[in-house]
Each structure stands twice: as structure tokens, then as C-alpha cells.
Amino acid sequence: MMTDKKTYYTKEHEWLTLVDDKLARIGITEHAQEQLGDIVFIDFTADLGDIASGEEIVTVESVKSVSEVYSPVSGTITKQNEELNDSPEMVNESAMENGWMIEIELSDLNELSELMDLEAYNTFVEEEE
Template sequence: MTKATASLLYSEDHEWVLQLGGNRVRIGISDYAQDQLGDIVFVENAEMDDKVTANETMGTIESVKTASELYSPVSGTVVGVNDSLGDAPETINEQPYEAGWLIEVEMSNPEELEALLSEDEYKEFVSEGDV
């Protein structure tokens, strides 16, 4: 099993959510997801002040193997974007939970966090192969 982090919540689309305080969260993709994608070569993130909706597309990620949609695990307004990924998308492969984060969102509906998976639930989900 690739690593996960206990302080995070996870979506079944393999995005993680870190609560930053108040209604603000940071979003990225899981270690499992980056491992499955392979070498990441391009990321198209949502932009500042964009509105994102839970379970809807918030961007695209491309690797040497494939291109995949990124899905927002929560609804709200983008208040931070990791612009460094434009020049160094491989950061997601190297540090998916640290410097490889994607966006920060001011949530409009914090209750959506309740639908996300804990670390243990995510590990079980991934091990069942329902990915």
C-alpha cells in the first residue's frame, strides 16, 4: 500500500483534503493516484476565484501514460493555487502530500467533508481495487 496521511480526508476519485482552519481546505491527489499515473508532465488547475463543485471537474492532470480529470472533493471558491506546478509538475510525484498540493478552497458547504473517507477507509477502498 502506498502511503496515506491520517490527518487527511480522501475522495473516491483519489483527491485528498487537508483542513487548514475555518472553512479553508487544501486539495491534492493521493500517493496512490500519482503512482498509478506515472510521471506527471502537466497540470491544469482551477484558477483563483473559480467556483468548484463537489464531484465535478476542477482541472486536468497529464502523465506520460494518460490524461485524467481532477475532481473537487468539496464545493467553494478557489482561494489559493499552487502555481509552482506549472514549471515543476513532477513535484506531485515526489511530494503528493506536501509541495505537490493543487489548490486551496474556501468551502461553501463544510458538511461535504462528512462524505469523504478517512485514511483507513481510503486504504480499504484502494485495496479492494475499486479504483
């Protein structure tokens, strides 16, 4: 797991890790992939370009269900992890590293203050169970 970069979490079980000052990668948490089970298909529902916080970016299909992934921040999607098209199981194997879904250039760094750190997220998950 990447520990040298700042990672944030949402109540919808998404994570966001800053790659640099304005660029971030987004994916689903280990907890989310465990709940979903074996992931069989990833559909990038948002195209490259501008997106608002809360908009759907990806649909994740598993053997159990279909779930939507939402952008926790506003910005510009600059890259999709196209390796997931052929290897969606990478999300199960490495949700926080190789299983990232999109890269986004943040338009408002203040939105990060609305997200949780790891400690707050772990507490949230424990309270949910």
C-alpha cells in the same frame, strides 16, 4: 506527510486537508500519482472563484495518460499551486505536501462527512486492486 491536520479522501483518489476551520488544500493521493507515472503537465481547468463539488479543477498529464481531478467539496478556490506549472513532478515527489493543487474555502463543512478517512481509503484501495 501532514498528520496534525485532518485529511479526507475520495474514491477518485483525491485528498483534502484542512488548513484551518474553513480553508483546505486539495491534491491527488500517493496511490493516484503512482498509477499515473511521471507527471509532465498540470493544467488548472478551474479559475479562482466559486466551484461546486464534483466539478473538474485540474487536468494532470502523465507519460501514461491524462486524468481529471475533481473538487470533493463546494466552495471558493482562493489559490492555485502555481509552482506546479514549472515543476509538475512535485506531485510525484510529494503528492500529499508540496504537490497540492488548489486551496479552497469550503462553503459547506457537512460535505466532509461524505469523504473517507485514511483507514477507509486504504481499505478502498486494497479492494480495488
